[in-house]
Amino acid sequence: MLDETTRLRLPLVRRLEAIGFRAWPAASAQYDGSWLVRLTPGHGSRRLNSINPLDPHDGSDMAGRLERAARRFRDAGLVPTVRQTPLTPPGLVAHLDATGWTRLSETIVMTADIPPHPASDELGHVPLRDVARFVDARMAIAGDPPESRAALTAVIEAIRAECGLFLFEDVGEGPTAVALAVQDYDLAGLLLVAVRPERRGEGIGRDIVGASLRWARLKGARKAWLAVEAENVPALALYRGLGFTEAYRYLYRTPAGE
Known part of the structure; x- marks a missing residue:
């Protein structure tokens, strides 16, 4: 019951x-x-x-x-x-x-509502079109095993909805953060969000999530969703600060x- x-x-x-x-x-x-x-x-x-x-x-x-x-x-x-x-x-x-x-x-x-942005404000960060470059950055940041590269690439390439592959980099330092936004009708999912361990706490995570949501809003999404492990306290704090609330577990x- x-x-x-x-x-x-x-x-x-x-x-x-x-x-x-x-x-x-x-x-x-x-x-x-x-x-x-x-x-x-x-x-x-x-x-x-x-x-x-x-x-x-x-x-x-x-x-x-x-x-x-x-x-x-x-x-x-x-x-x-x-x-x-x-x-x-x-x-x-x-x-x-x-x-x-x-x-x-x-x-x-x-989930969270994606707020509208001023029409005069530009996108700011343009998503990548290079899946291989995104996968390499994700693996470097998250420490994923090399043998998972082909499978991760295949999963991303199999997504039929419109995707935004976001990558932040520093000159001389390489990739610092990644995020995948998937826009499906009025909903946008945030996946593979990761920040380089030594750069956490600098607001980079908030910036790349914000860039992803901005892109999704311009594509027609009005609400965002994501999944985060219950024990990931820093990520929960970040998402709650951006207006996300629990839907289910x-x-x-x-x-x-x-």
């Missing part, structure tokens, strides 16, 4: 989930009923490699469906992972609890011992 608060926010959750899947497409996406199984071998993102139940009332044959999905993950050399959101059937959550599935990191999905579940 869903509580009233959860029931009332489900339409927003459904829309943001659908937009999020389009903004960050998996290499393989297959449905088992309303359960979406996403796989992207070669990329470590759990969001790209997860079982996503999308109807809180679709909890039939949970054990069988979990086993089928888990087999696909193991065949791909991956750990079976359920992404538990407000759309996850309560019965499935109880089943995962009863069978010892581990709860991993919690993520907060946040999700977490990942894996079988005990895997």
Whole structure:
């Protein structure tokens, strides 16, 4: 049984989930009923490699469906992972609890209205068109493993909505911050936001997020969304300072011992 608060926010959750899947497409996406199984071998993102139940009332044959999905993950050399959101059937959550599935990191999905900007004010920062250069910068800043380069490039190139690849650089120092904005109708997602560790706390993160939102607004977006780990206190402070508020949370579940 869903509580009233959860029931009332489900339409927003459904829309943001659908937009999020389009903004960050998996290499393989297959449905088992309303359960979406996403796989992207070669990329470590759990969001790209997860079982996503999308109807809180679709909890039939949970054990069988979990086993089928888990087999696909193991065949791909991956750990079976359920992404538990407000759309996850309560019965499935109880089943995962009863069978010892581990709860991993919690993520907060946040939204904010994108304010209009004075017509006389210019864009300021123009997004890149060079995906390879953006990927190299992201990997250098975030310390991503070299073997993930091809998969990250493929994910970005697979995005069908309009993208803004933002890169801040200092002469002689190289890339200092990156952000990916994906504009989809009136919504814009912010992904891959990262600031060089030694340059954090200087306002660079706020500047590159602001540049991304400005571009998205000019493209027609009126509301922005993003996902941030609940334990990332500095990022939460940054986003809250920009007017973002919590929409919902999700977490990942894996079988005990895997």
